[in-house]
Amino acid sequence: MAVTIQQLTQWKQKRAIISLTAWDYSLAQVLDQAGVDIILVGDSLAMVGLGYASTLPVTLDEMIHHAKAVCRGVEQALVVCDLPFMSYQTSVTQAMVAAGRVLKETGVAAIKLEGGHPRILETVAELTTIGIPVMGHIGLTPQSFRILGYKQQGKTPQQANLLIDQAIALEQAGAFAIILEHIPSNLAATITSKISIPTIGIGAGNQCDGQVLVTADLLGLSGKQPPFAKSYANLRQVITDAVQDFAEEVQNQKFPQS
Numbered sequence: 225m226a227v228t229i230q231q232l233t234q235w236k237q238k239r240a241i242i243s244l245t246a247w248d249y250s251l252a253q254v255l256d257q258a259g260v261d262i263i264l265v266g267d268s269l270a271m272v273g274l275g276y277a278s279t280l281p282v283t284l285d286e287m288i289h290h291a292k293a294v295c296r297g298v299e300q301a302l303v304v305c306d307l308p309f310m311s312y313q314t315s316v317t318q319a320m321v322a323a324g325r326v327l328k329e330t331g332v333a334a335i336k337l338e339g340g341h342p343r344i345l346e347t348v349a350e351l352t353t354i355g356i357p358v359m360g361h362i363g364l365t366p367q368s369f370r371i372l373g374y375k376q377q378g379k380t381p382q383q384a385n386l387l388i389d390q391a392i393a394l395e396q397a398g399a400f401a402i403i404l405e406h407i408p409s410n411l412a413a414t415i416t417s418k419i420s421i422p423t424i425g426i427g428a429g430n431q432c433d434g435q436v437l438v439t440a441d442l443l444g445l446s447g448k449q450p451p452f453a454k455s456y457a458n459l460r461q462v463i464t465d466a467v468q469d470f471a472e473e474v475q476n477q478k479f480p481q482s
């Protein structure tokens with residue numbers, strides 16, 4: 225049975241929601257078969273997959289291209305695609321056109337967008353009204369790194385209250401889940417207790433309803449990773465060893481065998 229948005233809501237505070245990022249067919253297939261609940265075609269693609277210095281340059285066409293590949297590999301997980309920088313901030317109409325393209329052309333179940341200020345809330349409300357499910361994302365929002373940097377958000381009482389208000393407002397606007405990125409764990413716990421939709425944390429402590437990581441960080445493939453990420457493997461080393469073994473066998477005419 226494929227994961228549904230309704231199931232995610234029911235899982236809140238019953239069982240942890242597992243989410244990881246993917247941007248190609250093979251990896252998406254492995255994550256899906258490993259039982260990941262939500263596969264996010266995140267705009268971290270820009271940095272991890274395409275080598276840009278930030279998430280800003282990735283385009284809507286590139287996100288659609290990768291989301292299509294991911295969807296071809298997934299049978300069970302709920303696939304969510306980020307709307308990239310400047311594909312939704314200009315107007316509600318722009319957001320509708322971008323989100324509509326993503327849903328029509330890729331097969332993903334939902335889109336994600338960053339922020340919780342009034343214009344974004346209006347956009348979330350309009351998108352959900354026309355049948356496009358939206359995942360929110362507050363705290364450290366990398367598309368705003370020119371203003372926020374990459375530091376932890378919500379550290380002062382004012383900032384914390386703003387994030388609590390934004391989370392409540394996102395739920396009221398119709399978001400089905402919210403990513404909480406790089407905020408204090410007690411703040412994430414407060415937000416999680418104040419809303420009835422699931423929170424998915426990244427660098428937000430262990431009291432969220434689920435956790436997400438950038439898969440390249442989890443696998444030890446990223447050149448550099450944020451302080452809150454954890455690597456469960458060292459694929460850089462595994463790949464280097466495999467490539468060197470291959471090179472050595474070719475040099476010594478051990479491969480191919482005849």
Ligand code: KIV
Nearest residue numbers: 245266267268403436
């Ligand atoms: O783009 C991304 O991968 C994300 C996750 C870090 C949540 O938004």
